[in-house]
Structure formats: structure tokens, C-alpha cells
Amino acid sequence: MQPIDTSSQVVEVVPHPLPYFSLVLDGPEVWREILPGQFVMVETTDGLEPYLRRAFSVHDVSKTDRGARIELLVKIVGPGTRALAGKRPGERLAVLGPLGQPFGSAAAADSRPVALVAGGVGSAPLLLLGRWLLAAGTRFDFYYGGRSRLDLVRSAVFESLAQASGGSLISTTEDGSAGERGLITAPLARGLAAGGYRRIFTCGPMGLMKRLAELGAEYGVPGEAALETPMGCGFGACLGCAVELVDGRFALCCKDGPVFAFDAVKW
Amino acid sequence: MQPIDTSSQVVEVVPHPLPYFSLVLDGPEVWREILPGQFVMVETTDGLEPYLRRAFSVHDVSKTDRGARIELLVKIVGPGTRALAGKRPGERLAVLGPLGQPFGSAAAADSRPVALVAGGVGSAPLLLLGRWLLAAGTRFDFYYGGRSRLDLVRSAVFESLAQASGGSLISTTEDGSAGERGLITAPLARGLAAGGYRRIFTCGPMGLMKRLAELGAEYGVPGEAALETPMGCGFGACLGCAVELVDGRFALCCKDGPVFAFDAVKW
Amino acid sequence: MSGPEFPPGDARRAPDLSVRLGALHLPNPILTASGTFGYGLEFGHLTALDRLGGIVTKGLSLEPLKGNPPPRIGEPRGGMLNSIGLQNIGIEKFLAEVLPGLGRFPAQVVVNLFGYEFDDYARLAERVDAFPGVAAVELNVSCPNVTKGGIEFGHDPVLLERLVRSVRNVTAKPIAVKLSPNVTSPVAIGEAAKAGGADILSAINTVLGMAIDPWTRRPRLHTTRGGLSGPAIKPIAVRIVYDVAKKVGLPVIGIGGVETVDDVIEFLLAGATAVQVGTALFRNPRAAEQLVDGLAARLVEMKVERVTELVGGVRPWRES
Amino acid sequence: MSGPEFPPGDARRAPDLSVRLGALHLPNPILTASGTFGYGLEFGHLTALDRLGGIVTKGLSLEPLKGNPPPRIGEPRGGMLNSIGLQNIGIEKFLAEVLPGLGRFPAQVVVNLFGYEFDDYARLAERVDAFPGVAAVELNVSCPNVTKGGIEFGHDPVLLERLVRSVRNVTAKPIAVKLSPNVTSPVAIGEAAKAGGADILSAINTVLGMAIDPWTRRPRLHTTRGGLSGPAIKPIAVRIVYDVAKKVGLPVIGIGGVETVDDVIEFLLAGATAVQVGTALFRNPRAAEQLVDGLAARLVEMKVERVTELVGGVRPWRES
Ligand SMILES: Cc1cc2nc3c(=O)[nH]c(=O)nc-3n(C[C@H](O)[C@H](O)[C@H](O)COP(=O)(O)OP(=O)(O)OC[C@H]3O[C@@H](n4cnc5c(N)ncnc54)[C@H](O)[C@@H]3O)c2cc1C
Ligand SMILES: Cc1cc2nc3c(=O)[nH]c(=O)nc-3n(C[C@H](O)[C@H](O)[C@H](O)COP(=O)(O)OP(=O)(O)OC[C@H]3O[C@@H](n4cnc5c(N)ncnc54)[C@H](O)[C@@H]3O)c2cc1C
Ligand SMILES: Cc1cc2nc3c(=O)[nH]c(=O)nc-3n(C[C@H](O)[C@H](O)[C@H](O)COP(=O)(O)O)c2cc1C
Ligand SMILES: Cc1cc2nc3c(=O)[nH]c(=O)nc-3n(C[C@H](O)[C@H](O)[C@H](O)COP(=O)(O)O)c2cc1C
Ligand code: FES
Ligand code: FES
Secondary structure, eight states: OOOEEEEEEEEEEEEOSTTEEEEEEEEOGGGGGOOTTOEEEEOOOSSSSSOSOEEEEOOEEEEOSSSEEEEEEEEOOSHHHHHHHTOOTTOEEEEEEEESBOOOOOOTTOOSOEEEEEEGGGGHHHHHHHHHHHHTTOOEEEEEEESSGGGSTTHHHHHHHHHHTTOOEEEEETTSSSSEESOTHHHHHHHHHTTOOSEEEEESOHHHHHHHHHHHHHTTOOEEEEOOOOOSSSSSSSOOOEEEBTTSOEEETTTTOBEEEGGGBOO | OOOEEEEEEEEEEEEOSTTEEEEEEEEOGGGGGOOTTOEEEEOOOSSSSSOSOEEEEOOEEEEOSSSEEEEEEEEOOSHHHHHHHTOOTTOEEEEEEEESBOOOOOOTTOOSOEEEEEEGGGGHHHHHHHHHHHHTTOOEEEEEEESSGGGSTTHHHHHHHHHHTTOOEEEEETTSSSSEESOTHHHHHHHHHTTOOSEEEEESOHHHHHHHHHHHHHHTOOEEEEOOOOOSSSSSSSOOOEEEBTTSOEEETTTTOBEEEGGGBOO | OOOOOOOTTOGGGOOBOOEEETTEEESSSEEEOTTSSTTSGGGTTTSOGGGOSEEEOOOBOSSOBOOOOSOOEEOOTTSEEEOOOOOBOOHHHIIIIIHHHHTTSSSEEEEEEOOSSHHHHHHHHHHHHTOTTOOEEEEEOOOTTOSSSTTHHHHOHHHHHHHHHHHHTTOOSOEEEEEOSSSSOHHHHHHHHHHHTOSEEEEOOOEEEEOBOTTTOOBSSTTSEEEEESGGGHHHHHHHHHHHHHHTOSOEEEESSOOSHHHHHHHHHHTEEEEEEOTHHHHOTTHHHHHHHHHHHHHHHTTOSBGGGGTTOOOOSSOO | OOOOOOOTTOGGGOOBOOEEETTEEESSSEEEOTTSSTTSGGGTTTSOGGGOSEEEOOOBOSSOBOOOOSOOEEOOTTSEEEOOOOOBOOHHHIIIIIHHHHTTSSSEEEEEEOOSSHHHHHHHHHHHHTOTTOOEEEEEOOOTTOSSSTTHHHHOHHHHHHHHHHHHTTOOSOEEEEEOSSSSOHHHHHHHHHHHTOSEEEEOOOEEEEOBOTTTOOBSSTTSEEEEESGGGHHHHHHHHHHHHHHTOSOEEEESSOOSHHHHHHHHHHTEEEEEEOTHHHHOTTHHHHHHHHHHHHHHHHTOSBGGGGTTOOOOSSOO
16 A cells, blocks of 8 residues: 555653653554554654654554554654654644555464564564454464563553463563563573474564574574664655665665565675 | 843743734843843754744843743744744743843933834833833833734733823834824824934834934934844854944944944944 | 635736746756655655656666665754665666656656766766657766765866766757765866856755764764755755856756755745755655745745746845 | 762762873863854853863954954854854954963963965964963964955965965964865865974864845845854764864864764764864853763763773774
């Protein structure tokens, strides 16, 4: 479906433990068709700081009587995200979307569960993915890693979703303030060693996703990663979001991605 | 008194008929000493639009228990004034002041009244001046000119002040929507012809003030004008606010002004 | 921003937006800038291409180019920094697959050409000369993002004059030469282009810049340096447009930070006959289209019947 | 922004902020830029002058100058445009009335010199050479706001080398040459300055720009063109600092859009040993003073003990 640019209305800004919050936006009917992993480009200010729009994965989607409502899960890291945190219900923002290629479906043939692996706010696109897997009757475990417990934003939601699918939530923090102390790759490696998964879907820091790709290769488990690059436009015009592929070509994160197969990316 | 830079709190934004509003700010004790014609430099955003502070005459001053409160009368003309219009009570703004040279006193020897002449929002500094004249027992007429009635912002306040001093309000609008149709210079010229004034104090568009200087010269009535120039700093650092004087020198509007004697300025 | 509305038959209804840059005639003075709107066709779903005055293609070379490694963009305050490295599909693919589709629009197609070698430009121009769908060529001799070739031509008057002449010899199409702001005298470069047979000057290309992430200590761009664009460079662009329009005497296309109708008016007053919109399109894909409407409305407000009346209309305080 | 707070005796208490640019030793790398903070003394009531690393005076000429007619400033998006015209009190008045008062501060006094004629510079330098209160001279050979003189020197390597040598011959004080961004090769100019005997390169002066009021059709500046400063020019400044620091091999003072601690770090990583704060002072008179505190706090956060460790510390993705 072609992306469209809408002046969408802020429904609310839901605070989570800082620096996280959810931005809920009302939009057109086409948003109902948004798929897990797709993103939108949001105008954060009408001024210069920042000048360009900002990319956000669609965290959740729901129908409204005349259109659709999306939720973005946002981490405040700079001027654009800070500006969004200060929006008030009723304000209007230009939102372009849906953009990019979604996560692929998990080959149904295989009966093993699926592993969703989130590094911090990388959990954003994995909520919608979890809902789809659940609806498709696919069991999944949700691996959630962060620096500290604060970075495991909305983990209760992810836990209940995983459990509803028959799976569970496994979390780690580097400071040990929640879950197992360490990196999320450790428990995942154990899970893979136990031969548990048929597919890995992940979003998070580059380092994490790279390591997961290696683990996947090691255990012969295919996977997909939602990548982040700086983006100038989000719709294929600036060519600024290059991602180097194994074949040496440069793909566009906003058009060919943001979701890429583990084995396609030159990590 | 030396200007100081304060992080002052917004008390309220008082709406007037658009594009006008009042910005009320709480500040330090020294603000109590602000004189008519002096101004402050206000940080309008913490971003880039605009980057530099904006200059505003002090419209009114009052004491608070621990400090002072000032009112700015603002016309929305661009990003900075628009940003100020959107401030909310409790927000903090950097405000530098008081700055500049105030209006001089009206020679008491002469018993004739004084003429205050405002062009649009040029009325801003004349409220405080009116209060001082009133306190000094000096009678004054308030001449208020604008494009339409909307530009005669707060004219009721000016009228009662003038009347309290024993004078009256004379207003004109170019579209005739209030007062006499035409320019404020017309009734003032009549007043001068009737030999009525000992001094003229004015603030408004350059063209108006130039014409008043001519009229003053014509009728041998001295006067002072509060000038406006673009200002980079307001405290004498950028040398950007040059005003050419009759002697050919360039004075700084922010330091030597903004109030200048009619006969000092090369109009 | 939206178009003006007048009672039918109202004389003010349609100010004349058409402009002529030598033999290049445009329905209106708003074009999309090279490299900021692909090859034109891709974005028909995001904006009404048929409203534009012209479309300047992404820089095209003889062979396809894969471009620079990431990171390719950064975002300093007030602008954008890029080093795409002229990634493009190559002239042949463009002529075969893209150009035909562009025929449907009144918007004029300007093909932006880029070469590594001196001869590349003439070969590219020769190749497109046969295609009526190409209204003009724009020579990018000023792209800061390629290590070899390209840029030197735009910094050396002697070389540039020869380069433009070599192109002039192989095509009758209007030739626009895109000026670099990164030179001591854009006027000297513009004069060289004119001497070589250029019909139009496009000013400006991006300004050479650099930014560093204070935490990772990495340049924001893989190539270290890149091209600055957006609002931050507008005053530089207006100055160069003013200088070359006044001193070189060729029609000028103003480029650099154009986003609002005020910006368009400013460039026109400075001496530009048309403008290109670049970075603003990334923020708002409809920016160019909306400027066409906005400009029409503004002309009515200004009581100006022909947009050309504004060209060079700045009123200096004194001779300069 | 405010200073770091540590338990007394804490080793992290005071990172070393002192820097040396040749013979110019500064308590910290934060200076005020010429023309943006008067002669230094005037603003003691607005900021703690004794906290600064150095104060660069407004450009001084042999005779007082009255400057350009208004309007002298405009405010394009993201920056400031000025054409003050080097209004100044003249070198004699400065030496007699201002300099003595500056003696009280640890902040080093750098005298910015400007001349219309070739010989003016040497005469000015000779005049200040006797005054121990002057820590260094900065030659403004790159001011875009004067019609005759000044600027040409900064655009012509041959002329500049001779000019700097003429100054070198009359003073033993450190000589900083202020580079213009409005040239094809700042490196060539920097090398000429070095060949002439310069000790330090100050980069950059303002970028030549222009803006027009779309309604009055008047240039925003009486002189039509003027100097662009502020955040908008930072990427240009960082690029030039990086290039000259790497290729010329003289200590560099980074100037252009410095406002935040991130900006300071960015310039240091690019190769600057110190920075000057200009336009930011207009927005916040305490900007420079606050940067001294902020920088100290940041070094602690970065676990960097000496600010000099950061100089030139950028990590390019590849050789460039
Ligand atoms: C396809 C896609 C989907 C995204 N989804 C989400 C999401 O759901 N929730 C969310 O919080 N964020 C998401 N991001 C990241 C988000 O776009 C950035 O955090 C945002 O642009 C930062 O803008 P800013 O102005 O607040 O900070 P900036 O000033 O732009 O950046 C602050 C710091 O973060 C770094 N940075 C900026 N953008 C990125 C990036 N894309 N990746 C890594 N570092 C960056 C900058 O280098 C800078 O150092 C997504 C990015 C992409 C490309
Ligand atoms: C000493 C002094 C006292 C002032 N007192 C008041 C006051 O009490 N109330 C009030 O509303 N305004 C006052 N002004 C004017 C006020 O400073 C400007 O309107 C304001 O800076 C505009 O900022 P902006 O960002 O909203 O618009 P900008 O984008 O800065 O300007 C919008 C338009 O107005 C023009 N403009 C900007 N500044 C000025 C100026 N100083 N004079 C004339 N035209 C200008 C610009 O050229 C531009 O075309 C005063 C100015 C000075 C110098
Ligand atoms: C991402 C990007 C890619 C660009 N690619 C090209 C190009 O291929 N050829 C060219 O001549 N100019 C190119 N430019 C320069 C623009 O055409 C334009 O001259 C410049 O961006 C200034 O305009 P702006 O401020 O409106 O963006 C590019 C600019 C950007 C931002
Ligand atoms: C109002 C103003 C006046 C200036 N006067 C001078 C000057 O007299 N001599 C000089 O060498 N540079 C002068 N400059 C340039 C600054 O010193 C500095 O190089 C430039 O502004 C870039 O720094 P910034 O972006 O921090 O302002 C002036 C700049 C401004 C804004
Ligand atoms: S972000 Fe612009 S092409 Fe991908
Ligand atoms: S406004 Fe800066 S000197 Fe007057």
C-alpha cells in the first residue's frame, strides 16, 4: 500500500518511566493495513530543531470508527523526540506512512516457537508483530534486554502477550536490576542450543542484531532484523539511509528495509 | 542601574484583540526601578527560530512581595512574538534588563500639557510614562493612531489615565473604524497650532515619528521618540542597532537610546 | 498553504507564473532540485507532479554508481549534511525506463549530468540530445561528495570553460551549469561557464561542511566531509545568485534552502528567474507543489500580474 | 549549565583545561570572539570575565571608525547576518583607556587588528608590541563588511604571506591569522600565513551572505551583503578547522556557531586547540563563562583529565 502524508491529531502522550513515552495518533483508514515492522515519518516541530522528520516504528494499531489509531513507543534522545514528548492532545502533526517492508511471516511448517528479541526501545515494532503471531497461532518467547529495568519499557504487556501465545518473557539487564544480569544474547543462545526456535525477529542496537545474526547462523535459525539508520526522508528520495548488503550493493533502509534478513546484511 | 539577566517566570499571557497580547513576567527587585521608555531583551525560544532575543518596552511595572512584575504589550509579527504568545504560566524565560535610556521629564516650568503620541503598539512604553506624568501632576493628552480600531489596543486604559491627569484621549484610524478617520498627525497638528503643548513624547512607526519631529520643530515644541531598530543583543555588544544622528555619528539604539530627542536624530 | 480562491472571471484569478530561461520555458518557476526527488516519477503518489514547473533528475553518470558507504547523512542545526556519492541508475536506464513516463507532465525535465572524466560530460549530453523529452541539461561540476573528478571542473574557470564548450558542441539543448559555493569567486566561474556557451546558471550546490558526533568521535558522514543544504545555506545562496545575476548576465536558477513563499520571492528579487526546492522536500514531499499555489496567491496579494516582474527587483540601499 | 560538584579532595575535581597555542597560554580554551564582546571590560556586570580563557577585542584600526549605516543586522533562519563595518574606538584609545583595566584578569587579551592599507597591520602590531597586557594579536584579513582593503589580503596567498611577514618583523607576540571561509582553499591561505610567520590560525570569520525583505524589497543590510554567523555556519567552520589543522600544522582556534559543550568538543576533535564564542553571546551574555563550567563537567563525564587529549581526536571512517 502506498504511503500517504496526513495531518494527524495527537490523541494523547502516555508517560512511561523516563526517557520513554507513547505517542497516540489518529489517522486515516489506510493505517489499518499497517504491517508489523513498518514505520512512519513524523514532523516533530514546525521549526528548525530538528528540521527533518523523525522515523518511528508503529508500535500498535487499532481501528476507530472513521479511521485508525496508531501508538508509537518513543525514547527521548534528542530535540525531535523531546519535542514529541511535549505534544498535547488535539495538536496536529504531519505523519507520512506506512513506510518500509514488514517482518516476514514465520514459516508455518515448523512447529518450534519463534523468538522475538528486543534491545531497549527496539521492542517498539515487536508488539504489533507479537499480536500478529498470536493471531496466527504462533507460539513465541519474548527476549527483552536493557541496561537497567527502566529500559524494559512495557515488559508486562510483552509478557502477557508472549504467555497468551504459549510462550514466555525472558529478560536481562546489564546492571541486574531486573531479570538475569548480562546481555540478552546469553539466554537466547541457551534457547537456541536447546534447539528451541524456528525463527528470530529482532530490533535493537546494531551490535545486538549483529550478534543475533551470528547466533542464528551458528544454529541454522533464520531471522530478520529491523534496522535503524539516520533517515532524511523515509520515502526513498534522499538515498541517505544506505545499508550495505553482503553482495556489496547498498539497499535503502526506508524502502528495501527497515526489515532485512539476517543473511542479507553485511554486518 | 545595571541590567541583569534573570530567569523570570511567566505569570500570564493576557489576550487582547489579535494580533496583540500582554505578557506578564515576575522578576527581581531591581525591576521596580525601571523607568518609562526602558526595555528588556527576552529569550523567546530555546531553539533556533528565532535565535536572538527580542526587544520589548516595559509596558507596566508593579511590586510583588519579594520582587517586581512587568507587563509587556506585544504585537505578533513573526516567530519570536508568536512563540511568546504561546507561553504558559509557570514557564521560565531569560529576560535581560532594564536596558536603555528612559524618556526625559517634562520641563515643569511650562504649564502647558504634554502630548503622548502612539502609533499602534508604539503605545507600549507610553503607559508607564503616563503613570509617571500623572504621579508628577503633569497633564497630558494621549494621541492614539492606528490602521483600524483593533490597533488602538487598550485605548480605554490610556483614556482613563489621560483623563485622570486632566487630559483626554484623541484617536484616529486610517479606515475610520474608530475615532477620526486619517492619521494621528492631523489632530496633533491642530493641538500644536492651538499652542497647546510643551513637549511631545512618542513611539511608533519611523514615518510617524519623523513627521512628529517635523511638526515639533515647526511649532517650536521639543520632543522625544522611542526608536526601534533590529537588535542583536540589546546591551551594546553587537553594534548592530546604529541610529544616525544629525552630527553624522552613529548612536546605539540599545545604549544611547531607544529614546532620542527629536532634534538629535537624522530622520 | 493552499491556492488562492477568487470568484470566476475575476481578473486576479491567474497571475502569470510562466518563465523563460533562454530557450527553457517553464509553466512556473518552481523546480525540484537534483538528488532530492529521485528521477521525478517515483513520487507521483505523494505530490501532483503535473503542478511543478520542472523536475531536475538525480545526477546521472555514464555508468550506474552505487554511491558512498553509510553513514551518508547528518543533521546539523538548521540544515542537512549529505554525502550520497551520486548513487544513480546510469543514463541508459534513465532514458529507457524513466524518461518516457515523464512525458505526460507539463513539468519540464532537466537532466542533471555528472562525470568523473572531462569527456564524460560531452558523452552524456550527446546521448540525451536526441530525446525531445529532455528540456535541458544541468551540469553538476560542483558536487563535494566525490573524491576524484567532478568538483575540480567547477573550481577552475579555464577547465570549466573548455568543459562547457565540449558540451555545447554536442547539444542544442539549453545548458545549465551548477555553481559551487565553495569558491572565492562564483562570478568568475559563472563567466567561464558563459564563455563556454552555457545558457543558464544554477546556484548553488551544497556547501562543503563537516560534523562530528561528540560521543563516538566519528564524523557524521563516512566521507568525513559532505554537502550542507537547507535553510542554513540560504543567505549564501541569495548572495551568490545576486552576484552572478548582476555580473554574469545569464538567467539564474536560485537554489538553497527554499521552503517558503518568502524564500521564493527573496530569490526572485535577488535575480533568479526560477528556483529549485531540495531539502525541504524531505520534510514535506508536497513542498514544491504547495509553493506553486502559494506563489500564485502571493502575487495576487502583491498585485503583481507576472512573476517575471519580480526578477532582480531588489532595491539596494546604495550601489553595490 | 553549571559547574560539576565533587566531594573535596576528589581526584576528578578539576580536569586540566589549560591549553597552549604556541607561546599563547590560556587558562582554558574558551575565548570570546572579536566584535561580539566589545573590548572585554564593558560586560563585567553580565558575566564573570575572570572565568574566561581569553578575550579577543573588537577589530581595532589605526583611526577610530564610525562603521556602516543601518540596517546593520538581519536574522536569517539559524544564524545572524551583520555588516557593522568595523566601528571601533581606534588603537590609541584602546591602549590608553581599556587595556589597563583588562590587566586584572587571568583571561588573556588578544587584540584583533584591522587595516585598510597593507602597512596598517604592521603599524598596528608595532604599536601594541610594547604592551605586556597584550597576549597575542589576531589579524582580521577576512572581514566581508568593508568595501576596500582588508578582505583581499585574506583571499590572496602571496599578498597574505607578505602581510604576515611584515607583522612578524615588528612583533614577537604570537600572531593569529583569521581565515576567511569565502575562499576555494582555506588551506592554501593558512599555509601562506604560516610561511609568513603566523603562530596560530583562527578559523573562521563570517560567511559572505545576503538576505532581502520580501515586502520592502530592501536588503536586510545597508551594505547589501554581510557576514553570516551563528549555528548555521558551524559545519563549514568544523570542516575548515579539520582541513587546516591537519594540513597546515599550526595550532587552530575554532570559531563558528559555538554555543553548547557538544560544539566545543566537536571543534576540539576536529583539531582546534581552543574555541571562540561569538553570536551565542548576544543570545546569552554568560554563554562563554558557562561553557567553561560545562566543559569541565563534560571532561569528568568523559573521564578525560586534560582537555588537550581531545584535540584532533576525531576518528575518520577512512583516510581523508
Ligand atoms: C525505521 C526506524 C524506526 C525507528 N523506530 C523508533 C521507535 O519506534 N522508537 C524510538 O524511540 N526511536 C525509533 N527510531 C529512532 C528514532 O528515529 C531516533 O531516535 C530519532 O530520529 C532521534 O531524533 P532526535 O531529534 O530526538 O535525536 P537526534 O538529535 O536526531 O539524535 C540524538 C542522538 O541519537 C543519534 N541517532 C539519531 N537517529 C538515530 C537512529 N536512527 N539510530 C541510531 N541513533 C540515532 C544521533 O546520532 C544523536 O547522537 C527509529 C529509527 C528508524 C530509522
Ligand atoms: C527598543 C525596542 C522596543 C520594542 N518594544 C516593543 C513592544 O513593546 N511591543 C512589541 O510588540 N514590539 C516591540 N518592539 C519590536 C519587537 O522587538 C519586534 O516586533 C520583534 O523583535 C519581532 O520579532 P519576531 O521574531 O516576532 O518577528 P521577526 O521575524 O523578527 O520580524 C518580523 C518582521 O518585522 C520586522 N521587524 C523585526 N524587528 C523589527 C523592529 N525592531 N522594528 C521594525 N520592524 C521589525 C522584520 O523585518 C520582519 O519583517 C521593540 C523593538 C525595540 C528595538
Ligand atoms: C541528499 C542530496 C542529494 C543531492 N544530489 C545532488 C546531485 O545528484 N546533483 C546535484 O547537482 N546536486 C545534488 N544535490 C544538491 C541539491 O540539488 C541542491 O543544490 C542543494 O541541496 C541546495 O538546495 P536545498 O538547500 O534546497 O537542498 C543534492 C542535495 C541533497 C540534500
Ligand atoms: C556583530 C559581529 C561583529 C563582528 N566583528 C568582527 C571583527 O571586528 N573582527 C573579526 O575578526 N571578526 C568579527 N566578527 C566575526 C566573529 O569574530 C566570528 O568570527 C564569527 O561571528 C563566527 O563566530 P560565531 O558564529 O560564534 O559568531 C564579528 C561577528 C559578528 C556577529
Ligand atoms: S531516508 Fe531518504 S531514501 Fe531512505
Ligand atoms: S543591539 Fe547590540 S549593540 Fe545595540
